[in-house]
Amino acid sequence: MALAKRIIPCLDVENGRVVKGVQFLDIRDAGDPVEVAKRYNEQGADEITFLDITATHEGRDTMVHTVEKMASEVFIPLTVGGGIRSCEDIRTMLNAGADKVSINSAAIYNPDFVREAAERFGSQCIVVAIDAKQVSAAGAEKRWEIFTHGGRKSTGIDALQWAIKMAEYGAGEILLTSMDQDGVKNGYDLGVTKAISDAVNIPIIASGGVGNLQHLVDGVKLGGADAVLAASIFHFGEYSIEQAKEFMRQQGIEVR
Amino acid sequence: MSTVAVIDYGMGNLHSVAKALEHVQPNVKVLVTADPQIIADADRVILPGVGAIRDCVAQMLAQGVDVEVADTLRSGKPFLGICVGYQALMDSSEENGGSQCLGVYPGEVKQFAQGMVEDGGRLKVPHMGWNRVSQTIDHPLWQGIADNSRFYFVHSYYVAAKNTAQVAGTCHYGIDFDVALSDKNGFCVQFHPEKSHTAGLQLLTNFLNWDGKL
Numbered sequence: 334m335a336l337a338k339r340i341i342p343c344l345d346v347e348n349g350r351v352v353k354g355v356q357f358l359d360i361r362d363a364g365d366p367v368e369v370a371k372r373y374n375e376q377g378a379d380e381i382t383f384l385d386i387t388a389t390h391e392g393r394d395t396m397v398h399t400v401e402k403m404a405s406e407v408f409i410p411l412t413v414g415g416g417i418r419s420c421e422d423i424r425t426m427l428n429a430g431a432d433k434v435s436i437n438s439a440a441i442y443n444p445d446f447v448r449e450a451a452e453r454f455g456s457q458c459i460v461v462a463i464d465a466k467q468v469s470a471a472g473a474e475k476r477w478e479i480f481t482h483g484g485r486k487s488t489g490i491d492a493l494q495w496a497i498k499m500a501e502y503g504a505g506e507i508l509l510t511s512m513d514q515d516g517v518k519n520g521y522d523l524g525v526t527k528a529i530s531d532a533v534n535i536p537i538i539a540s541g542g543v544g545n546l547q548h549l550v551d552g553v554k555l556g557g558a559d560a561v562l563a564a565s566i567f568h569f570g571e572y573s574i575e576q577a578k579e580f581m582r583q584q585g586i587e588v589r
Numbered sequence: 590m591s592t593v594a595v596i597d598y599g600m601g602n603l604h605s606v607a608k609a610l611e612h613v614q615p616n617v618k619v620l621v622t623a624d625p626q627i628i629a630d631a632d633r634v635i636l637p638g639v640g641a642i643r644d645c646v647a648q649m650l651a652q653g654v655d656v657e658v659a660d661t662l663r664s665g666k667p668f669l670g671i672c673v674g675y676q677a678l679m680d681s682s683e684e685n686g687g688s689q690c691l692g693v694y695p696g697e698v699k700q701f702a703q704g705m706v707e708d709g710g711r712l713k714v715p716h717m718g719w720n721r722v723s724q725t726i727d728h729p730l731w732q733g734i735a736d737n738s739r740f741y742f743v744h745s746y747y748v749a750a751k752n753t754a755q756v757a758g759t760c761h762y763g764i765d766f767d768v769a770l771s772d773k774n775g776f777c778v779q780f781h782p783e784k785s786h787t788a789g790l791q792l793l794t795n796f797l798n799w800d801g802k803l
Contacts, residue, residue, distance in 0.1 A: 335761050336712075337719045337739065374786070379719055405608040410741060410784045427639075430605055432743075432784060455640045455673075457715050457743040505715050505743070534703055536713045559713055589719040589739050 337589040338553050339379035339560035340577055341412075341538060342567045344369055347386045349395040353565045363568040367402050373567065374407045376574035379589055381407065382435070382508070382538075382562060385415030397429045404430020414462055414508070423450055427458065435508055437462040438481050441488055444502060451503025460538075461504040465492040465525050466512040477525045484512035493528055500533040507533065508562070511541040518544025518565075526556030538562050546572060546580040553586050592618045593797070594631035596657065596674075598648040599623075600640040606671065609783035610635075613794045625657055633796065634661045637783075638673025642698070642746070643685035645673050655691045662693070662775050667801040670777035675770065676748060678777060684746050694770060694777075695751035705763035715745045716762045722769065722780065726757050728803070730776050730795045738788040740780035742768075748779060774801035 344351045344366050351363040363369065370381050381403075385396045393416060400413055413426045414435025423434050440447050440461055451459045464484060465477040477492035496507055509529055511522035521539045530537045539558035543549060543566055552561040566572050578588045595607050607619045620627055628634060636658060638645060649655060658678065661668045670678055682688045682698035690698065705712040719739040724731045747766035750756050757776065758769030768779040776796070782789035 335721045336716065339718050404605060405612065408609055408612070408784060408790055409786055410743070410781075428604060430608065432605065432639075432781075452641060453644070456745060457717070458639065505745075506717060534711070534713055535715065536717050560718070 335587070337379070337587050338558075338581065339538075340549065340574055340581075340588070341380045341382050341560055341562040342373045342378050342574065343382045343384065343540065343562045343564045345384050345386050345564065346396065346399065346415075348389070348392045349399060351568065352386070353568055363565075366399050367406060369568070370403050370407045373574055374409055377578060377589065378409060378574045379560070380410040380412065382412040383414065384435070385413065387415070397425060400426060400429040400431055412460055412508075414460070419446075420450060420453055423454055423458075427454065433458045433460050433506070435460040435462045437464065440499065441479065441481060441490065444498065447499055447502040447504055451505070456503045456505035459504050460506045460508050461499040462508040462510065463492055463496060463499075463529075464510050464512050465522070467522070467525070475524050475528075477522075477528075480512050484515070492525060493532055496529045496533050500535050504535060506536045506538065508538045508540055514542025515540075517542055520544065520548040521552045521556055521558070521561075523551060523556040526552060526558055530557035530559075536560060546577055549577055550581055550584045550586060553581070554584070590616060590618050591633070591797070592620060592631045593633045593635060594628040595619060595621045595635045595637060596628060596654055597621050597623045598645065598652050598654055600638070600645050600648060600673075603637050605781075606635060606637045606783045609790060609793055610797065613790050614797045617797055623652060625653060628657045629660065631666075633667045633669070634658075635796075636668070636670045636674035636677070638671055638675070638677060640673055641685060642673060642676060642682045642690070643688045646677050646688060646690055649677060649691065658691070658693060662773070665774050665801050667796060667799045668775045669796050670775070671783075672744065672779060672781060675777035675779055676746060679748055679750075682746060694755060694772065696767070697749050697751075698746045699749055700746050701763065707763055712763045715743055716747075717743045719785075720760050720762060720780075722758045722760050724758050724769075726771060728757050728771055728776070729799045730771075730792055731757075732795050734788050734791050734795075740778075740782065740785040740788055742780045744779060771803070773803065
């Protein structure tokens, strides 16, 4: 197959700074987003994902400005997520230079928003973000549910059924984050990744839990992911994107 | 100062193209515009494209983009169509339950089949990511770009050109399809050069240096 598996560094941005937390808590500063994105671009990242975790209006305006600045210096695809609630929000981000937007809670409150957005802007730029947590008891058949509010609030929605529905509604890609694994560096939740990847015909980005390069390989080979996302292993200089690609290539995965 | 008009028909992200052009050649004047006069006066014209084909074509027709593209192609000025700005120039598309397109180049825009399998792996749709482009002709726009370089794609529909003499590049994803088309001063690509890092920026540089002749 000629299509390369993608490596996507993820920037959680709060009030104009890249931050990284462990299970959405204990936040550490990881630098200026444009500088960080430029570094990843030079190292050969295949895309960049920005998640705006700002809660304030001022922070949101800063975000648009940051996306504009980044889009004039980084010439690989940019996905922007966090607080995307309306077609107007999507238009603002696309006009600022984003190529895709990632929709999370707004899809849960109003699934038709995904359909409307895909019809208007095309599926290619609509990513649905799913934050999943395992809810089945030990030994029982595995089940995952969608959680909101940084993993604190269950919606009772089955993650697998939700992914299928979102694909039907026109999502072009799914960004799947395991809330159990996020920031703990034990690797992706391969069970939910594989289950969703097998169930839908759109690309899946695995997210949450990468601690070493083998985890990226496992995400592709065992999880069936089309792209692998990671944050802290790249932000704090443990590995470069080049090292990650070289390792994946050695394991027989096609990379750019 | 040389000028490039990027035709704005109110859809999607047109600024990425403008920013990439300004990046590769800071002294070029890039005008993202819907104004027919500015488009007619520009030295080069780009028809970018992101979005659903039916709405894009409807907007183009409402705005007279079909006439502007025809005039540009007739004038001999370099013209570049990107993604939906390429697909829209074919005869028709299967997208949105079947859509008439502008019919500038003969051929159809088809949907990738669901459930394609290759080398034991399922091929997801959209075709999203970095894939190799095989250059099927020599062309000024391929200059300095190694054959089979990777470009960034994101699309669920592909062009099947009827006039094989117009095909300038192909890509493979389950099937072979036509990702670049060349006809006199017109050149079209399915991938996004503005998002394809080094190879893409080289193609845009080549476009800005091209005189429209083969």
